[in-house]
Amino acid sequence: MPFVVRLSGLVIATLLLAGPLxxxxxxxxxxxxxxxxxxxxxxxxxxxxxxxxxxxxxxxxxxxxxxxxxxxxxxxxxxxxxxxxxxxxxxxxxxxRYRPGFDRATAILWLAPAILLLLAAAIAVAVLRRSQSSEQSAPGVDDTKLQALLEGRDKTP
Amino acid sequence: MGPRLKLFAPLLIFIALAVFLARGLQLDPQELPSALIDQPLPAFTLPDLHSGEMLTRESVLGQPALFNVWATWCISCRVEHPYLQTLAEQGVAIYGINYKDDDDAAIEWLDTLGDPYIANIVDGQGRLGVDLGVYGAPETYFVDAQGVVRYRHVGVIDERLWRTRLAAIYAELGGTVAPAGDTP
The missing domain is CATH 1.10.8.640 (Cytochrome C biogenesis protein)
Known part of the structure; x- marks a missing residue:
């Protein structure tokens, strides 16, 4: 079928030309x-x-x-x-610019991540401190007795 | 009182966020501040649309004027055009910057729709446009008699906008407008 071959050749040539366009x-x-x-x-x-x-x-x-x-x-x-x-x-x-220079208008863009990170760290520290101090001051618990109980339990199989 | 106040913290944070978001809704992110405010109009040497004579920065300065960036391919410019015509009739000095356009189409546009411009600067390559910081037509620059850009408006100028905002800016440049009653 030489006609089909020639036709497909033409189609391929057209597609090759159309690519760059x-x-x-x-x-x-x-x-x-x-x-x-x-x-x-x-x-x-x-x-x-x-x-x-x-x-x-x-x-x-x-x-x-x-x-x-x-x-x-x-x-x-x-x-x-x-x-x-x-x-x-x-x-x-x-x-x-996707990376604008540092000036008054763009200062908040550049500083916000650092400020937010510091704020998050400060909140985390405050929360941790509070939970620790509330553990220490738990009322009505005798620390040495508790420790002894825990250790005694460890020894028993 | 301390712990009791703390209960209100989420509410206060919510209110602060709501204020910021409400403000954000009212801002148009497409509207960029122009880097050219209070800067001199950029120098250029470009042909006049009708005569083909070279126009320069010096040849168009000397009075407070509006520099309107327009093109025939710009649909909003067609919307804006009749009002520019009205302003020109009231004595507002308007120069056209024909931005990346076809000269013949531009001349035909002015012949059929009317010509509100003192002169038209042909900026075929858009180089003056880049120097001005144009990012789409229509844009209008308010330039004082000394050639300093005082204001840039992006988008269509209509009567409401002119009355509420732009007329005051034009008056501040020293531009005078005939009272509305004087125009037929």
């Missing part, structure tokens, strides 16, 4: 693998201003595409990571 995220040719690594790291860390729970690497919003293009251009122009992050923050605010 379906890719939604554009690809950039980097002059060095190091730049490509930094591009991926930065695009993971920069947040898309429009679709707020995605980074610009995952988002297909037009603004994310624009920011990826700028990121690529700046990396190729030799900008440092800090310069690129400053550029983005100057335009979109600390919001655009």
């Amino acid at each position: 379906q890719a939604v995220i554009e690809t950039y040719a980097f002059s060095s693998p190091d730049l490509e690594r930094r591009y991926h790291a930065l695009s993971q860390e920069l947040r898309c201003p429009k679709c707020q729970n995605q980074n610009i690497a995952d988002s297909n919003a037009p603004i994310a595409q624009d920011l990826r293009r700028l990121l690529y251009q700046q990396l190729e122009a030799g900008a440092t990571d800090a310069e690129i992050l400053d550029y983005m923050v100057a335009r979109y605010g600390e919001f655009v």
Whole structure:
């Protein structure tokens, strides 16, 4: 059946061609693998201003595409990571970073975990102390007698 | 009194949580504070939509003005457009930033729907948009005569919003609006 063979060949060829066209995220040719690594790291860390729970690497919003293009251009122009992050923050605010810098507005974000941990530890210590002190001051129990009873019981098989 | 007060601790914690959650419900997470407030309007050299002449930051400054980011692909911009027209008739200075749009479509839009803008800056690549921190149209920047951005509004401007909030901001910039009765 040469017709079927030719038809399936055509179908396969079409599918092979369609593969790259379906890719939604554009690809950039980097002059060095190091730049490509930094591009991926930065695009993971920069947040898309429009679709707020995605980074610009995952988002297909037009603004994310624009920011990826700028990121690529700046990396190729030799900008440092800090310069690129400053550029983005100057335009979109600390919001655009998933790891915002420490300032008055973001202090609570950075400090809350430590404060909550300390608070939890303080509560735990207070609760433990109280239960211990109530054990010690249990009324009407003779500690030595109790100890003797426990030991005597241990000896009997 | 101590142990008795302790009984109220869960209630107090509940009230504190309820206050925070109620506040959270009233906030719009889509509304981001602009990083450009009290910063100078970014420099640009971009063509005028109609004449093709190059416009710069200096050529559009000199009076308190609104810079409205719009595009023909933006449905909310069409909703906003008639009210911008009204504002322009009342003497509000409005510049357009035609954001990532097709020039011919934009000109046709202004011809059919009316043109409230003093001039339109063509930002085809969205570079001025990025410098402004635009993340979606429509957005409107309130810029004073010295070229300092004083306020950014994200979303549609309508009459209610203008009366309750934006008119005061525009007046603070030194902008004057004809009384509503004067317009036909």
